[in-house]
Amino acid sequence: MKTTRDATDPTPLRRSICPVANTLDRIGDKWSLLLVRDMLAGKLTYGQFLESPEGIPTNILADRLKRLEQFGIITRSVYQERPVRYAYALTTQGKQLRVVLRAIADWGLENIGGTKKAIVPGSFTR
C-alpha cells in the first residue's frame, strides 16, 4: 500500500538508504553547493549570489534557495521591508557541508587545470 505524500513535502523519494544517494538527492546538482560556498564566504543576499562569476540564472537561484531552505540547509530572514528583501544563512547542518566543499575543492585543484584557490575574499577554498 502506498503512503500518502503531502504535495508540499520537499523530501525526495528515497532511492536507497545510502547516505551518498540521499545527500545527492538534496545537493547533487551544479548549483546548490556553489550557493553554500558563497554563504560560507559571507554572501547573504540574492543580489550577492547573482554577482558570483558563474552567473547563476535567476530562476535557478530562486529554485535552489527554496530547496535548500526546505531541506533545512539554509534559513531565510527579512532584512528590509518595502520592498521586502531576504537574507540567507546556513544552518548548523548547512555549515557542516564545509567539509564536503573542501574535499571537492581539493579534488578540483589537484585534477583540473586552471582552477585556483580563492575566487572571493574569505572563500572556503584553501
Added chain:
Amino acid sequence: MKTTRDATDPTPLRRSICPVANTLDRIGDKWSLLLVRDMLAGKLTYGQFLESPEGIPTNILADRLKRLEQFGIITRSVYQERPVRYAYALTTQGKQLRVVLRAIADWGLENIGGTKKAIVPGSFTR
C-alpha cells in the same frame, strides 16, 4: 574572438576558475558519484551497476560512464568478446574521489534520517 571548440571535446565550458564549480561540471549530478561509489566497492560491469538499489536507468548509465571516461575519471577495457562486454575501473584521479564520497556519506549519516553506513559489502561508507 571566440576559440574553436572541437565537437568531441568533453570539457565543460568553464563557468569560473573555482575548483568547486569545475568539479561540479564533471560530477555534479545525482548519478555520477554513485557509480564511483560502486566502483570503489568493487563493481566492474554494466550489469553490476544496474543491480544497485537506486535503479539507474540504462540511458543515464551509458551517458555517465561515457562522461566519466572522457573526463579521465574511469577507464574502460574489453573483458569479453562476442558479444563485447566492458569492465570499468577508476583511474588514479577517480580513486581520489574517495575523500569526496566519504565527506558526503558522513554528512548524510549525520543529517538525513534513515541512512545507513554500508549498502554493499566492501562499500566505502563507514
